[in-house]
Amino acid sequence: MTHELSHIRNFSIIAHIDHGKSTLSDRILELTGTVAKRDMQAQLLDSMDIERERGITIKSQAVRVSYTADDGETYQLNLIDTPGHVDFTYEVSRSLAACDGAVLVVDATQGVEAQTVANAMLAMNADLEIIPLINKIDLPAAEPERVKAEIEDGLAIPADDAVLASGKTGEGVHDLLEAVVYNIPAPEGNGEAPLRALIFDSYFDAYRGVVALIRVVDGSIKKGDKIRMMATGTETLVEEVGARHPQEVAEPALYVGEVGYLVTGLKDVSQVKVGDTITLADGGVNDPLPGYREAKPMVFTGLFPIDGDQYEPLKEALEKLSLNDPALVWEPETSHALGFGFRVGFLGLLHMEVIKERLEREFGLDLLATAPSVEYHVYLKGGEMVSLHSPQEMPDPGSIDHVEEPYLKAKILIPPDYVGAVMDLAVGRRGNFVTMNYLSQTTVEMLWEIPLSELILDFFDKLKSNTKGYASLDYEMDGYKPSQLVKLDILLSGKPIDALSFIVHKDKAYDRGRVLCDKLKEIIPRQMFEVPIQAAIGGRVLARQTVKAKRKDVLAKCYGGDITRKRKLLEKQKAGKKRMKAIGNVEVPQEAFMAILKVDE
Ligand SMILES: Nc1nc2c(ncn2[C@@H]2O[C@H](COP(=O)(O)OP(=O)(O)OP(=O)(O)O)[C@@H](O)[C@H]2O)c(=O)[nH]1
Numbered sequence: 001m002t003h004e005l006s007h008i009r010n011f012s013i014i015a016h017i018d019h020g021k022s023t024l025s026d027r028i029l030e031l032t033g034t035v036a037k038r039d040m041q042a043q044l045l046d047s048m049d050i051e052r053e054r055g056i057t058i059k060s061q062a063v064r065v066s067y068t069a070d071d072g073e074t075y076q077l078n079l080i081d082t083p084g085h086v087d088f089t090y091e092v093s094r095s096l097a098a099c100d101g102a103v104l105v106v107d108a109t110q111g112v113e114a115q116t117v118a119n120a121m122l123a124m125n126a127d128l129e130i131i132p133l134i135n136k137i138d139l140p141a142a143e144p145e146r147v148k149a150e151i152e153d154g155l156a157i158p159a160d161d162a163v164l165a166s167g168k169t170g171e172g173v174h175d176l177l178e179a180v181v182y183n184i185p186a187p188e189g190n191g192e193a194p195l196r197a198l199i200f201d202s203y204f205d206a207y208r209g210v211v212a213l214i215r216v217v218d219g220s221i222k223k224g225d226k227i228r229m230m231a232t233g234t235e236t237l238v239e240e241v242g243a244r245h246p247q248e249v250a251e252p253a254l255y256v257g258e259v260g261y262l263v264t265g266l267k268d269v270s271q272v273k274v275g276d277t278i279t280l281a282d283g284g285v286n287d288p289l290p291g292y293r294e295a296k297p298m299v300f301t302g303l304f305p306i307d308g309d310q311y312e313p314l315k316e317a318l319e320k321l322s323l324n325d326p327a328l329v330w331e332p333e334t335s336h337a338l339g340f341g342f343r344v345g346f347l348g349l350l351h352m353e354v355i356k357e358r359l360e361r362e363f364g365l366d367l368l369a370t371a372p373s374v375e376y377h378v379y380l381k382g383g384e385m386v387s388l389h390s391p392q393e394m395p396d397p398g399s400i401d402h403v404e405e406p407y408l409k410a411k412i413l414i415p416p417d418y419v420g421a422v423m424d425l426a427v428g429r430r431g432n433f434v435t436m437n438y439l440s441q442t443t444v445e446m447l448w449e450i451p452l453s454e455l456i457l458d459f460f461d462k463l464k465s466n467t468k469g470y471a472s473l474d475y476e477m478d479g480y481k482p483s484q485l486v487k488l489d490i491l492l493s494g495k496p497i498d499a500l501s502f503i504v505h506k507d508k509a510y511d512r513g514r515v516l517c518d519k520l521k522e523i524i525p526r527q528m529f530e531v532p533i534q535a536a537i538g539g540r541v542l543a544r545q546t547v548k549a550k551r552k553d554v555l556a557k558c559y560g561g562d563i564t565r566k567r568k569l570l571e572k573q574k575a576g577k578k579r580m581k582a583i584g585n586v587e588v589p590q591e592a593f594m595a596i597l598k599v600d601e
Contacts, residue, residue, distance in 0.1 A: 003255040006186050007073060010098060010215065010259055011128075012080045014119035015105035016112075020135040023167030024105060024176075025063075025079060031173050032065040032077075034245055062098075062201075062213050062259050064243035069181045077180060078243075078259035080200070087348030089474055090293055094200040094275045096122060097291060098215035098259060101129040101184030103176065104157070108134045108142035108164075112150040117413050117443055118472030120155050131179050132162040138169050154442040187215075187257030195219035195227070195280045197254075197262075198289050202272040204324040208239070210266045214278060215259045217289060222253035226281040230288040234271040235281045239263040270326040295327040297345025298406070298477075299352055299456050300389045302333050302370035302499060303359070304341030306581060310365050311340050317363040318342060321355060328355060333390060337499045337583045338368060343389050346372075349456055368581055370499045371596040374452045377404040377480050391501045394487040397538055404480040406452040409434075411474045416444050418467040425466055429454035430505060449478055453503070488513055488542075490520070491534040492586050499583075502596055512596070514543040519595040524588060526550040531586055 015021040028034075061081040068074045082095040096102070102123040106116055123130055132151050134144045144164055151159040163179050165172025201213040214221075221227065225238045240263040242250040254260045264272055274295065277288035305314050322328045328351075333343040346352040352372060359365050376388040379401045388394060410431075412422055419436070426433070426448050434447040450459075455475070463471045488509055490500035504512050513535030520533050524547050531547040580587045 003076075003258065005189065005191070005257045008076045008078070008187055008257045009100070009180050009184050010078045010080065010187055010257070011101040011103060011180055011184050012082050012096065012099045012123075013103045013105060014082070014123060015135075016107070016110070016115035016119075019105050019107040019110065019113075019116070020167045021105050024103075024133075024135060024165070024173070025081065027167050027170050027173045028077075028079065028177065029063065029065060029246070031170065031177070032067050034063070034065045061246070062244060062261070063246045064259070065245070067177050067181070070178060071181075075181050076258070077177070080259065087346075087350045089476070090295065091201070091274055092122060093126065093291065094198070096126040096128060097289075098198055098200045098213075099126070099128055100187055101131065101180070103131045103133050103163075103180070104151075104155075105133050105135050106147055106151060108136045108144050108147055109139050111143075111147045112154045112442075114413070114467075114470040114472045117155065118474065120157065121413065122474075129184050130157055131176075131183055132157055132159045133172075133176060134162050134164050135167055137164050138166040138171065150442075154440055156440055189216070189256040190218045191220060191256035193218040194283055194285050195221055195225075195278065196285055196289060197221060197278040199229070199272060199274055199276050199278060201274060202269055204267075204269050205263075208263050208265075210264045210269050210272045212262045212264060212272050212278075213259070214254070214262050216254050216256050218256060218285075219280075220253050220255045221262065221278070223250075227278050228281040228284060229272060229276045229278055231273060231276040231292050232271050234266065236264050236266050239265045267323075269324055273326060295347065296477075297327055297329050297347060298452060299346045299348055299372045299374060300343055301346070301352060301372045302335060302338070302341055302390065303330075303344050303356070304335065304338040304368045304370075304499075304581075306366040306368055308339055313363065314342065314359070314365055314367070317359050317365060318344070320363075321358065325355075327351065333392075335370075335392065335499045337497045338370070338581060341368075345389070349460075368590055368593065370593045371502055372456050373503060374406055374456065376485065376503060379403070388503075391487055391503045392498045394503065397486075402482050403485045405483045405485060407449050407478045407481050408452050408455060408475040409478040410448045410450050410455070412446045412448065412463070412471055413439070413474075414444055414446070414467055414471045415442055418470060419444055419446070421466040422446055422463070422471065425459070425462055426450060429459060430508075450475075451481075451483065451505075452477075486537050489536045489538075490516065491532075491536060492524075492583065492588070493531055494534075495584060496536075497583055497588075499593060509537060510542050516595055517543045517545040520592055521545040521547055523591045523595060524586065527586060529585075 013021050063079045065077050067077050080095055080099055083091045104120055106112055134147050137144055148159040148162055151157050163172055163176045165176055196218040197214040197216045199212045199214055202210055205211050221241055223238050223240055227238055228235045240250050241254045241260055242248055243260040275292040279285045305311055318330050327347045329345040330342045333341050356369055378386045378388050380399050381401045414422055429450055431448040431450040437445045439445050484506040485503050486506050486509055488502055488504050489496045517533050517535050526547055528550055530549045533545045534541050535543040580589050
């Protein structure tokens with residue numbers, strides 16, 4: 001295969017969900033003979049089960065295909081698949097930084113949608129050449145002309161020459177590859193200069209240690225080279241380099257402009273960070289590539305095994321998962337209510353859900369998760385600052401000078417009709433309006449400063465439902481700001497339950513406390529006795545509800561007679577208890593801990 005810069009193209013495919021990105025990628029692999037038709041497993045690029053089920057990509061992928069164009073020349077095309085969720089905006093930006101162009105897929109029956117706009121903006125910000133592609137033209141309802149107009153008016157991308165294609169029939173896929181070769185610029189770089197390579201993903205492989213996906217920006221890299229990761233300072237010998245087709249094939253070297261994988265031989269993924277620059281340990285460069293940022297957990301939750309015997313297995317599972325995930329951090333946590341568990345940090349709610357699901361599915365654990373919270377900075381009267389990852393750690397109010405919470409700069413893109421809806425939502429979430437710009441007649445960009453704690457409630461879901469799915473959200477950290485925050489305690493049968501307490505803005509405490517008591521009343525099943533539920537701040541009760549006592553005992557029906565029937569009933573009860581935790585003498589289901597996430601204003 002060619003290594004000449006002029007014969008390399010690095011690109012990614014971007015689209016709104018379900019517009020056909022994966023199907024199209026599969027067709028490309030097929031048409032270039034990379035994967036034989038009989039080996040095609042639909043949507044080869046989304047490898048992890050959970051990703052496949054949810055239709056989201058969490059990790060980046062890079063597949064190299066060889067394409068002989070109509071000009072008779074053979075080109076090396078590297079197709080880079082980027083993660084598709086707001087939790088992973090930084091990872092997306094690094095994957096795009098490894099590309100020179102992007103194919104923007106738009107469904108011919110749906111037209112431009114929210115994520116089309118959001119992804120196109122990301123690609124433009126990354127200075128990528130954009131090739132519009134109108135997909136699903138096999139469908140009778142396809143309206144390519146209307147969609148072309150939408151792309152031009154809404155995104156200001158010329159669409160006269162948009163590729164018309166069908167991932168289903170394969171029509172237009174050849175045109176797409178020709179467009180990639182002719183419209184996307186070849187990479188630039190200096191093959192003679194010292195090595196500079198961008199890491200745009202890294203993962204732990206049980207057999208080979210940490211593997212990185214890289215783009216060589218200058219120079220070249222081969223087996224046996226002694227390299228240094230510039231941000232972490234880690235040095236190592238290159239064990240192997242190569243490309244995915246999509247199975248890994250070792251190459252003698254990766255040359256300037258090329259994308260491929262690198263086996264580092266290192267055991268810890270935190271030594272090989274996304275966004276870092278690789279250079280040679282001896283005679284390397286001094287200036288890293290721009291854009292490196294530390295992956296920082298933003299959301300914290302307590303994870304507790306339902307069965308205390310699973311504490312050690314949970315610890316081992318977390319150790320295994322963090323080998324592959326530098327953003328995953330954790331430390332032991334003890335709760336009076338839930339026993340021994342861990343406080344775990346995540347990039348965002350999706351990251352949290354995925355990890356919890358993997359712990360349960362891949363490691364067979366039954367877990368209870370407490371409501372997510374953020375990292376607060378509590379300044380004590382003596383001047384000392386304490387970082388708080390859990391509401392339980394909140395010091396005595398008398399000793400606190402003030403509390404600061406993390407804010408985000410949030411960018412929301414919407415059609416003009418939804419400006420009012422977004423205003424209502426963001427103001428209700430303590431957002432400060434910054435500016436609003438018309439990017440085109442069909443797209444408004446609103447900038448807000450919003451406390452992260454408000455965003456991790458159901459903000460994203462609410463934003464989507466209030467704008468019929470049109471809004472897209474992108475955010476970055478904006479530092480800490482002082483806030484009037486208090487710890488709200490929830491009491492069951494008069495006893496404060498540490499795992500249910502949370503931190504809330506003073507002005508929201510009463511509403512949230514009341515709504516939460518109502519919710520908990522619905523969620524907590526009737527017990528043999530009455531269960532009063534109270535929300536309180538430092539002993540002052542704000543709201544109260546009561547779960548009434550159950551009338552009958554199930555076993556009473558058995559008259560002590562039929563033993564098998566009795567056992568069956570008990571088993572049924574046991575199954576029903578799944579995800580319940582006895583707190584004192586009250587059975588509390590998992591939902592109760594998440595109720596705070598669903599508070600309606
Ligand atoms: N008729 C028709 N259906 C298509 C075409 N391309 C994709 N589809 C269907 O559209 C649906 C979504 O396609 P995917 O390839 O999974 O779309 P995607 O954009 O990768 O979706 P996500 O990964 O979930 O974002 C699937 O049911 C496909 O079978 C096409 O060209 N024509």
